[in-house]
Amino acid sequence: MILYHGSNTEIENIDLSKSKPNKDFGKAFYLSEEIQQAEEMAAFTVDRFGGTPIITSFKFDETLLDDRQLQVKTFEGYSREWAKFIFSNRDTDSEVNIHNYDIVYGPIANDRVGRQMFNLREGYIDIEEFMRRLHYMKGITFQYAFCTEFAISKLKKL
Secondary structure: OEEEEEEOOOOOOOOHHHOOOOOOOOOOEEEEOOHHHHHHHHHHHHHHHOOOOEEEEEEOOHHHHHOOOOOEEEOOOOOHHHHHHHHHHHOOOOOOOOOOOOEEEEEOEOOOHHHHHHHHHOOOOOHHHHHHHHEOOOOOOEEEEEOOHHHHOOOEEO
16 A cells, blocks of 8 residues: 655655654654645645645555554544543653554544543543544544554655
């Protein structure tokens, strides 16, 4: 399969140390099967930091998702488990991931996660409402988070 990463810079070598913590699935290199999603992320990055939108493409052997050499966590859709996982990854002070997965695959949360986390933490909403409010506004879109150097070694830049 071909996976896409949208940014304001060409990705020559993936450097996990440049990845930010407290994202949906933790500190990772994020990719999408949908080029449109990568284009939207590139535009968002350019709006925040300047530069030019750039899409970098990678080849990944999807049979590795079922291979026991990689620890893979899959969320097939919105679920309570998915919402709790996102909350846990975003609600930590640690620079280190709270999980041991090489790759995490699942839906993207909407852009207003921070406000919803506050609402859940303060008891204004329950986990079911938190999950509903995290649904991506443009419809369900999935992402891959490559969380370890081992997982990243399985990507081949095109």
